Amino acid sequence: MAGTQSHGTLGAASVEGRPRIALVSSSFAPHVGGVEEHVRQVAHELRSDGWAVEVWSVDRGTGPVVRLVEGTTVRYLPTPLPTGSLGGVARFVRALPDAWRRWRRASREFRPDVIHVHCFGPNGVYALALSRRLRLPLAVTSHGETVADDNAVFERSAVLRTALRRALRRAAAVTAPSTFVLDELRRDHGLSGGDVVPNGVDLSLVGDADRSPFAGRYLLAVGRLGRVKGFDLLVEAMAGLGADAGVRLVIVGDGPELERLRALVAELGLADRVEFAGRLDPAAVADAMAGAVSVVVPSRIEAFGIVALEAWRSGAPLVMTDRGGAGGFVRDGVDGVLVDPLDGAALRAAIVAVVGDERLRADLVAAGRLRVAEFTWARVARAYEERYEAVSGTSGDGARVAGGVER
Known part of the structure; x- marks a missing residue:
């Protein structure tokens, strides 16, 4: 500027x-x-x-x-x-x-x-x-x-x-x-x-897993930390997964709900399994998505969900809220897994299904990479x-x- x-x-x-x-x-x-x-x-x-x-x-x-x-x-x-x-x-x-x-x-x-x-x-x-x-x-x-x-x-x-x-x-x-x-x-x-x-979505910004700022197996959630985005629902789902799921959660972004989310993580005993990464530049977000086991969008309401396009672009398996506009472009079981994030058991089941099935992840990634070309x-x-x-x-x-x- x-x-x-x-x-x-x-x-x-x-x-x-x-x-x-x-x-x-x-x-x-x-x-x-x-x-x-x-x-x-x-x-x-x-x-x-x-x-x-x-x-x-x-x-x-x-x-x-x-x-x-x-x-x-x-x-x-x-x-x-x-x-x-x-x-x-x-x-x-x-x-x-x-x-x-x-x-x-x-x-x-x-x-x-x-x-x-x-x-x-x-x-x-x-x-x-x-x-x-x-x-x-x-x-x-x-x-x-x-x-x-x-x-x-x-x-x-x-x-x-x-x-x-x-x-x-x-x-x-x-x-x-x-x-x-x-x-x-x-x-x-x-x-x-x-x-x-x-x-x-900007198709020139291609993520690289080797450049990801995060190591190991992790779920990634990205966005403004407001109530509508449903990050608290995802944190609660992590508590239900248990440590044996073998993944941690990385939340990228900032906003008014940050301290409440930190308190929820502490209350649920998840300090070693949930990381708040703050705001990252677009290239770092793309790299983080490329290295993620799954990108999860748990919004209570989502008018569209640009994050879904970013996940497809970076080759990340997508778990996406079905509340709002995503059902109009994400094809359940094809290029993403649609789920109601207000149903904690269903959200956990969707995450478990993606985390535990390498073939499913590969299929979701392949379909997403083809689909994202439509959204320039x-x-x-x-x-x-x-x-x-x-x-x-x-x-x-x-x-x-x-x-x-x-x-």
């Missing part, structure tokens, strides 16, 4: 005639996670194809600045929302004029033709307002934020629920990584239609490009677009 600026557009050259795309993300670098990776990779692919693209992200401590991140202009914008208290409303009223000026300034400087929201939150509220004000077509991609958020923000925020319903009605295109997410949007938030655009970021970007080209002539309510310039 380099080149902090107060204004201006960086790296926005495009092929003449293609719409200019603002990817409006709930979070971005320096923060890491599934949404951040998705938007980063899509921005890179769009730029490689000659599209003008910027990322507009929520200011989560960076300050309202513009930076060049891996060749893509990123604007960190304030997104104040009202809360239920009088003080919260007063703070919102004071902060709103400056926040709106910054969003309008972003639109004047970049002149987007399509606003594409990723992971609807406060970013989506402002994107919706800008889409209406400038009569710009809106695209919305849900990443499971309405069901797989540890803080249950959509249950607590009437503002977000209302804005999401309005955005889904207005949107010229709505996508999600799985039918599970689309079905939830249809059931609870009034979506009509919608398309699946799966996640992708290039294919994800092409799917979005088709939608941009389809929607850029008219806004969601049929109004002609004026190139992002208010008339």
Whole structure:
């Protein structure tokens, strides 16, 4: 990350005639996670194809600045929302004029033709307002934020629920990584239609077991240490396995549940069989997966599960939650073993089956390596490009677009 600026557009050259795309993300670098990776990779692919693209992200401590991140202009914008208290409303009223000026300034400087929201939150509220004000077509991609958020923000925020319903009605295109997410949007938030655009994975990052930072036989779990990810369920399953299973558990990542997980490990007497490795860079994660007996994804709910793609890429046998979107792309017994992680006995049985059967592991690995080729970021970007080209002539309510310039 380099080149902090107060204004201006960086790296926005495009092929003449293609719409200019603002990817409006709930979070971005320096923060890491599934949404951040998705938007980063899509921005890179769009730029490689000659599209003008910027990322507009929520200011989560960076300050309202513009930076060049891996060749893509990123604007960190304030997104104040009202809360239920009088003080919260007063703070919102004071902060709103400056926040709106910054969003309008972003639109004047970049002149987007399509606003594409990723992971609807406060970013989506402002994107919706800008889409209406400038009569710009809106695209919305849900990443499971309405069901797989540890803080249950959509249950607590009437503002977000209302804005999401309005955005889904207005949107010229709505996508999600799985039918599970689309079905939830249809059931609870009034979506009509919608398309699946799966996640992708960087196929150039191939793991090497010989470079794994961990020795011996181990299960690997990777992700943000939040309750939804179900790492506590996996720790409890380890206790039921017993030491004679011959494997230990390595957990890679950090998050709010770390200390609670450490306490659970101590309570269950697993200190010598469970290792917390902290956050690793992507190459080290790939190597760790390549050396694992199995990669286990025990999420209580998983909108998609990029970790599954990473396991396939690195040649790791996969044990995957069946709660959420994984059932739409992981084939049980073929390229992964699907299991309900809330059923402790079933989770233990799935792990035992994979750990104890070398032929099963080899079959899962072979099938996964073939399957992962379907999930490239290039294919994800092409799917979005088709939608941009389809929607850029008219806004969601049929109004002609004026190139992002208010008339």
